[in-house]
Amino acid sequence: MSATTDSNICIIDHPLVTHKLSFLRQKSTGSKEFRALVEEIAALMAYEATRDLPTEDETIETPLETTTGRFISGKKLGIVPILRAGLGMLEGILKLVPNAKVGHIGLYRNEKTLEPVEYFCKLPDDLPERDILLLDPMLATGGSAVAAVEALIARGAKPEHMKFLCLLASPEGLKRLSEAFPMVGIYTAAVDSSLDDNGYIRPGLGDAGDRIFGTL
Ligand code: PRP
Ligand code: URA
Secondary structure (H helix, E strand, O other): OEEEEEEEEEEEEOOHHHHHHHHHHHHOHHHHHHHHHHHHHHHHHHHHOOOOOOEEEEEEEEOOOOEEEEEOOOOOOEEEEOOOOHHHHHHHHHHOOOOEEOOEEEEEEEEOEEEEEEEEEEEOOOOHEEEEEEEEEEEOOOOHHHHHHHHHOOOOOOOHEEEEEEEEEEHHHHHHHHHHHOOOOEEEEEEOOEOOOOOEEEEEEOOOOHHHHOOO
16 A cells, blocks of 8 residues: 655555545546445555554464464554544445444534534443544544544543544645644545635535535
8 A cells, every 4th residue: 555654644645546536526426436436445545544553463273284363452443433424434444344333423514614513422432442543534624623533532532542534635624633633643545735715625526425425
C-alpha cells in the first residue's frame, strides 16, 4: 500500500484508491455506485490504518508440523462513524475487522454558521479500552471532526488511541484537527486545494451524505 506520512497525517494515494476516488468525484456517478466506491475505498484505507496493530506470536499446528503464528493482540477496536456520511465507510471497514464494536455520533453542520450540532451519541461501554477508528468521508472546516473527538474524550476515550479516517480533506480541516489533537492520526485519500465560502471542499465531490443516501 502506498502512503505518504507527515507527522500524524497519512495520505493514502495508492493507485486503486486514486482511481476509485476519481470516479467518486464525478458528478455522473449515481448513489448506488457512489456507495460501493465509498465502501471499497474505506476498506483499502483500513488496511493502512491498521498497519501498526500489535501482534503476538503463538504456537500453532499446520497439518504438517508445529510452527509459530502471529495474531493481532493488544486493545480491541471500536469503529465510530459520524452520521450520516460516515455510515458509508462502515461496512468496508467491518469486512476487515468484523469483531470490532460500533458506536455512532450524530452531527450535522448548521448551514449558516457551519458549526457542528450533536444530535445522537451511542458508544460501546468499554470505549476507554478500545483503539478507535473515527469515520467521516469529509474533513472540511474540521468542526465536525474536532467535535466528534471531543465527544469521545468526554466519554473516556484517549486521543492517542484514535485515528480519524476520511476520503477528502481540506488544508484548513487538516490544520484544525491536527492542531487541536496532535495525537490523533489522520488518514485521508487526498488533500484538496481549498474550502469555498459555503464550507465545501474544492474540487471535492459535493455533499457526501446526500450522494450516499440519494437525498440531493
Ligand atoms: C458533512 C460531512 C462531515 C461534515 C464536514 O456532514 O459528512 O460530517 O459535513 O464538515 P466540517 O469539517 O466543516 O465540519 P453534514 O453536516 O453535511 O451531515 P450529513 O453527514 O448528515 O450529511
Ligand atoms: N461536507 C460535505 O459533504 N462535502 C463538503 O465538501 C464539505 C462538507
